[in-house]
Amino acid sequence: MRQQPTTVPSRMSPKWLSPTFRLLCIDWRRNVTNSITVVENHIDQQKVAPVYILWGREQWAKKKIVGSLKRHLVSEGMEAFNYEHYYAADTQAVTVLDSCLTMPMMADRKFIQVEECQKWDVKQRKKITEYFKNPSADTCLVLDFDVDKVGKFGNFFNSSSSSIHILPCQKPKINELPAYIGRLAAETGLKLDQDALAVLADFTGDDIELMQRELDKLKLYKWGNDQVKVEDVEALTGRTRHVNSWEIQKTISGRNTSECLMKVKDILDSGESAIVLLNIISRYISQLLQVKGLLARGVKDRYQISQNMGMGTPVFVVSALMKEHTSFSSIELRAALKTAAITDDMLKGSQLANFSLIARLITSLLAVSRYTPDSVK
Incomplete structure (x- = not known):
């Protein structure tokens, strides 16, 4: 059976959204904040997995996940020994596997990152899936697929091993933006009314990094008060914005x-x-x-x-x-x-x-x- 991406429910639920917006709320598998939360929890619990597979086109989430793992696993001054970064188009799978099976230097784990894994052909991907059966406990391997859908990659996303964590990193669709921002706001500790959600969605588009930055600014702006109205968003964002x-x-x-x-x-x-x-x-x-x-x-x-x-x-x-x-x-x-x-x-x-x-x-x-x-x- 296809492994469902691990998710960690937030303590906060957007019950304050209208029924219309609640219907638009994104499937948990599409919520990049869940993927980030999964990795952060693994780090906090000292249970970093041997393999993480990232897929989607939301680069901010991917950078956040990779950055958190790298800071946790690779000590300052040891990057040359315990961190390796590859692009699949330029790298054979066997090279990556050799690195995975090499012992770390004066550390518990090595960290290996491979980008654009969708460019590997079936033969190369098969070698990696063989590694999934018994991944090294001394390595954390992050495989990044820059794709919208994963169906054509077969066994890569059908692993039943608890050592493999599949993390979606997708941008929200246009019609999902208000509900998506509402969920992100709830996780930030804010409650935006419907007009505020619409204005902020109009301002940010599907740029999740910008969404989070604006919500963080609203958090400071509304210090001690979690209720955000459209006037607050307009006052903070002003009228200067990028064209979406x-x-x-x-x-x-x-x-x-x-x-x-x-x-x-x-x-x-x-x-x-x-x-x-x-x-x-x-x-x-x-x-x-x-x-x-x-x-x-x-x-x-x-x-x-x-x-x-x-x-x-x-x-x-x-x-x-x-x-x-x-x-x-x-x-x-x-x-x-x-x-x-x-x-x-x-x-x-x-x-x-x-x-x-x-x-x-x-x-x-x-x-x-x-x-x-x-x-x-």
Whole structure:
């Protein structure tokens, strides 16, 4: 049977969330804070496991887990002897296993970290799974898979050994953000009302490191009072924030002109650069056009589309684009890219208000015309 990731329930439960938000609460297996808690508990109890398998694309959680283990296991000045760091693409499995079976120097354990393990082929992975049957008690091996799903890696994630701990490190989905932040806030000792959750989600996007940083600031700001309202979040975050691409993409793909223009105005009023915002919009339009073109040429597999698009376009982004491209025709998207180029020139040299220029692009893109797909008319 597939081993379920070890989890440690928090003492605090977000009972104060509305039924709607509680329905959105993330499966415990997706909650990166549980993975961090598992490792921290192992360290506190002096029961660090021989093998940890990390998977997902949330880098902050992975860095926190690896950092905690390294500080605990590797003494200062002994890193050259008791810590080894590999990339699977450049390293044979046998090299890693030889390191695992080498005794530590003047320490109880060695710490070995292998990144991008998804790049090992089946033969290499099989050698590692053989090691799982009898892992060295003198080594802590961390294997990192930078993937969204693990089904195709078979036995790597089917181990029934108590020595192997599988720890998910995934980013929350867009519609999970308020509930996710609510859970994270509860673990920080804060209770955010629904408006505060929405505003903080709008501010941070899926950047978990930023979420935690803002919650820590709120904890200090509300010293002695765990009730956080939207006014507190706005006062602390101010109006300066990064543009989260999904904010704009959601309204564009839904062809919701009024909502999109409101979002544009809010972002520009916060002090964000109009050029940065235009680049985000232009990139999204270009990605939609790329996906539409690849699908038309018969490329249906999202992994192949991801590779063809280049520039490290994640598979989960491609999956969203494969659904969203149907909202527009190729003619509309090509026309929008031309308008975006004109808008870029005007932003750099025109006296017109930035909002007016961006709004012109948005309204021309989202306006229904004879080229608009029938499915969205």
